Amino acid sequence: MKRFKLKVKIAAGVGACVLASAAAAQTSGWSYQQISDALHAIIESDRTVYTRLIVNRLQNEEKVIKATEHWKDEKTLVLPAQMLRYGSEGVAEKNPGFSYSLLSLWPINKQNAPKTAIEKKGLEAIAKEGAKPFYGEETLGGKKFFTAVYPDKAVARACITCHNDHKDTPRRDFKMGETMGGVVIRLPMR
Amino acid sequence: MAGTKTRTWAWWSGWVLLTTCIAGYLALGLLTEDVSASPWLVQARSIFIPGTTTHGHYQIELACEACHTKAFGGKEALQDGCVKCHGAELKTANDTHPKSKFTDPRNADRLEKLDALLCVTCHTEHRPHITHAMGLTLPQNVCFNCHEDIAKDQPSHKDLGFETCGSAGCHKYHDNRALYGDFLVKHAQDPAMKANPVVRGRDFVKLLKELDSYPIDRFPQRELGAADADAPPALAREPQVMRDWLATAHAKNGVNCSGCHLVKKKMDSGVRQNDEKSVRGDDGKAADDKPVWVKNPDHTVCTTCHKDEVKAFLSSRHGMRLERGLSPMSPALARQPMKTDAHTKTLGCTSCHGSHTFDTRKAQVESCMGCHDDKHTKAYLDSPHHELWKKELGGTAPPGSGVTCATCHLPRIEHRQDDVKRVMVQHNQNDTLRPAEKMIRPVCMSCHGLGFSIDALADLTLAFNNYRGKPAKHIRSIDMALEAERTADKSRAAKKRNE
Numbered sequence: 001m002k003r004f005k006l007k008v009k010i011a012a013g014v015g016a017c018v019l020a021s022a023a024a025a026q027t028s029g030w031s032y033q034q035i036s037d038a039l040h041a042i043i044e045s046d047r048t049v050y051t052r053l054i055v056n057r058l059q060n061e062e063k064v065i066k067a068t069e070h071w072k073d074e075k076t077l078v079l080p081a082q083m084l085r086y087g088s089e090g091v092a093e094k095n096p097g098f099s100y101s102l103l104s105l106w107p108i109n110k111q112n113a114p115k116t117a118i119e120k121k122g123l124e125a126i127a128k129e130g131a132k133p134f135y136g137e138e139t140l141g142g143k144k145f146f147t148a149v150y151p152d153k154a155v156a157r158a159c160i161t162c163h164n165d166h167k168d169t170p171r172r173d174f175k176m177g178e179t180m181g182g183v184v185i186r187l188p189m190r
Numbered sequence: 191m192a193g194t195k196t197r198t199w200a201w202w203s204g205w206v207l208l209t210t211c212i213a214g215y216l217a218l219g220l221l222t223e224d225v226s227a228s229p230w231l232v233q234a235r236s237i238f239i240p241g242t243t244t245h246g247h248y249q250i251e252l253a254c255e256a257c258h259t260k261a262f263g264g265k266e267a268l269q270d271g272c273v274k275c276h277g278a279e280l281k282t283a284n285d286t287h288p289k290s291k292f293t294d295p296r297n298a299d300r301l302e303k304l305d306a307l308l309c310v311t312c313h314t315e316h317r318p319h320i321t322h323a324m325g326l327t328l329p330q331n332v333c334f335n336c337h338e339d340i341a342k343d344q345p346s347h348k349d350l351g352f353e354t355c356g357s358a359g360c361h362k363y364h365d366n367r368a369l370y371g372d373f374l375v376k377h378a379q380d381p382a383m384k385a386n387p388v389v390r391g392r393d394f395v396k397l398l399k400e401l402d403s404y405p406i407d408r409f410p411q412r413e414l415g416a417a418d419a420d421a422p423p424a425l426a427r428e429p430q431v432m433r434d435w436l437a438t439a440h441a442k443n444g445v446n447c448s449g450c451h452l453v454k455k456k457m458d459s460g461v462r463q464n465d466e467k468s469v470r471g472d473d474g475k476a477a478d479d480k481p482v483w484v485k486n487p488d489h490t491v492c493t494t495c496h497k498d499e500v501k502a503f504l505s506s507r508h509g510m511r512l513e514r515g516l517s518p519m520s521p522a523l524a525r526q527p528m529k530t531d532a533h534t535k536t537l538g539c540t541s542c543h544g545s546h547t548f549d550t551r552k553a554q555v556e557s558c559m560g561c562h563d564d565k566h567t568k569a570y571l572d573s574p575h576h577e578l579w580k581k582e583l584g585g586t587a588p589p590g591s592g593v594t595c596a597t598c599h600l601p602r603i604e605h606r607q608d609d610v611k612r613v614m615v616q617h618n619q620n621d622t623l624r625p626a627e628k629m630i631r632p633v634c635m636s637c638h639g640l641g642f643s644i645d646a647l648a649d650l651t652l653a654f655n656n657y658r659g660k661p662a663k664h665i666r667s668i669d670m671a672l673e674a675e676r677t678a679d680k681s682r683a684a685k686k687r688n689e
Contacts (some may be wrong), residue, residue: 044627070372072284099294110343115296141298164685167371167678168343178488186295 032146033135036185040133040150043084043100043183049157051080058155065138067158079162084183098187102152104181106171108163112181122149123182126145131179137189149182195683211427212367226517227254239661241316244325246620248525249507257315265308271310275505281622282627283365301486303335312363324625326474333361346670359627359644359665368630368640374671382660387637388590390602391615395443409444421447422483436548451482453491492539498607500539502618506536509617521561532561554578554594570595576656593637599623600630626653641668 030038055067055077067077078086084102092099103121107113116118122134126149134149154160160174174180219225219234226232235252243251250256257271276521280288291297305311314320314327321327330353337355354359361369363539387397391451395597398411406644416436437443440449454504484491487513493500504513519534521528535541542557543549555576559567570576577595582592596615605614616622622629626647634643645661652661 009465053550070370089288089290092293095293101296115299119219119296141301143295144294144299165682172681183294187217 213594377640552595
């Protein structure tokens with residue numbers, strides 16, 4: 001019986017070491033912040049490409065098609081913010097372990113207002129001119145997360161005209177280059 | 191003493207034998223793939239059903255594995271079953287509350303109140319005492335969990351009761367395609383009846399060459415005559431059958447007798463070994479890939495050309511039993527009132543379309559009324575919709591202006607197949623059946639305005655008398671959307687003044 005208990009203890013110890021070393025290997029190369037920054041670089045670049053090369057070019061410069069909220073019904077282009085959101089939902093369906101969303105202190109859809117204390121603090125921090133990304137940690141649903149909030153600026157005229165004119169907007173004075181909200185990325189912490 | 195021992199032994203033996211027989215009987219009922227052919231096995235399987243199933247699932251309740259995809263798989267296995275049948279429909283409906291919305295950690299607090307990741311949280315089966323009309327098993331204040339402060343953003347909602355969110359014409363948890371604010375505003379001024387109302391025409395025949403999945407090489411598009419009919423001489427060619435076939439779109443578009451009757455065994459579950467008119471291949475063997483002549487081809491043969499229609503049919507209340515490997519649906523099995531002389535019928539493609547005639551007109555009214563016997567169906571014949579259908583049939587009104595059972599319950603929808611947009615008859619009537627608001631855009635708005643449609647669907651009297659009369663109810667959703675728009679206009683004007 002003693003021998004059996006000893007075997008269990010050894011097995012548990014080895015298991016813990018393997019788990020610990022695996023976790024260390026996963027995080028030793030890249031910090032949470034670096035991973036988050038890398039993910040944001042992809043998200044931001046993809047959306048900027050879509051905003052400038054598709055929406056701004058075809059809607060504002062060439063005037064051949066519009067981008068509207070109800071794109072399916074109106075047979076128009078998807079709005080850049082929707083493109084980000086659909087991408088985020090597609091990622092969520094694949095369940096890769098991290099999540100991202102586009103939030104704002106002045107959201108058109110009230111569900112995109114800050115909910116957690118870190119979201120609120122982060123969005124307020126990045127709203128200041130020249131602000132850098134905000135990083136923090138929070139516990140949600142019993143799990144610990146590394147949460148990064150990146151400024152989301154008006155990069156095209158389409159962004160501000162839509163937000164300033166929308167019937168549900170709480171703010172109608174956005175200007176080009178201004179921070180309109182933030183991309184929030186969450187990584188689970190081990 | 192010896193006698194007592196013998197009696198005890200006999201009792202024990204009898205008990206063991208009886209128990210084994212009962213266990214064997216129940217195991218047979220549980221493990222047999224399709225029990226529907228045997229009333230005994232149906233009875234055995236039924237014992238395992240823990241409670242009455244909902245109107246949506248009762249037809250397939252004997253196919254336990256349809257929902258319980260894995261034995262002891264828990265809620266996740268059930269979820270797989272839900273998504274398998276309903277996932278695509280929810281995507282098409284732009285589901286307002288998709289799972290991906292709730293996997294976001296920022297909604298963890300909401301998940302604690304309501305596990306929106308699983309369908310069974312709101313749609314628990316086998317609980318008739320807590321099941322509402324829509325198959326919901328949750329209290330009616332479910333929206334309140336997350337939207338309790340809605341009146342802050344929408345002052346018009348201030349005095350509304352928490353149970354009214356899902357009332358007709360306002361909001362639905364999943365499908366709000368006809369109910370979102372901007373759509374309500376856009377159609378606020380729609381007249382009750384549109385000018386020259388007609389439903390869109392079908393265009394399948396026009397697009398055959400563009401559809402990659404259509405076997406155009408096998409059926410080159412040309413009109414066939416009686417001399418072209420390729421049924422084997424050994425089979426008697428009935429004159430009526432020939433006349434029927436020649437009048438169909440099949441004959442007019444190169445689909446010969448063999449197109450439906452000559453099928454590969456492994457493809458067609460309907461090939462019956464003892465079919466008296468079935469003939470073997472040239473070599474007399476019945477290899478799986480060797481075509482054989484089949485007297486009564488089933489729906490699997492129709493998939494050769496109409497795959498998306500058949501797929502929808504198999505998702506419907508008419509075909510869901512077939513999809514699950516059960517015997518075909520029959521009016522005798524229905525919970526809805528059905529005509530007694532229809533109880534022996536079974537449902538497949540030809541039960542509504544008719545073999546050889548494939549009369550789409552008959553399939554739109556006569557076929558339905560041949561079985562259905564409820565108030566709504568019976569009231570159709572005295573309805574304004576039926577009057578329009580009679581005029582269309584009589585040639586005094588344009589094609590598509592008549593309103594049949596199929597116009598509303600098997601509507602012509604915009605469908606994408608092989609990257610080609612076409613008009614298809616939606617053979618899954620569940621798609622627009624419940625909640626009724628799902629019918630607004632693909633059905634009602636072909637002829638009526640949005641406001642009229644919302645009000646009419648909310649008036650149950652009209653549903654029972656088959657829409658004879660005007661709606662007595664008024665739903666305020668469009669009024670509220672217009673009020674929100676007016677408030678926004680004031681805000682926009684204030685901004686301009688400040689500039």
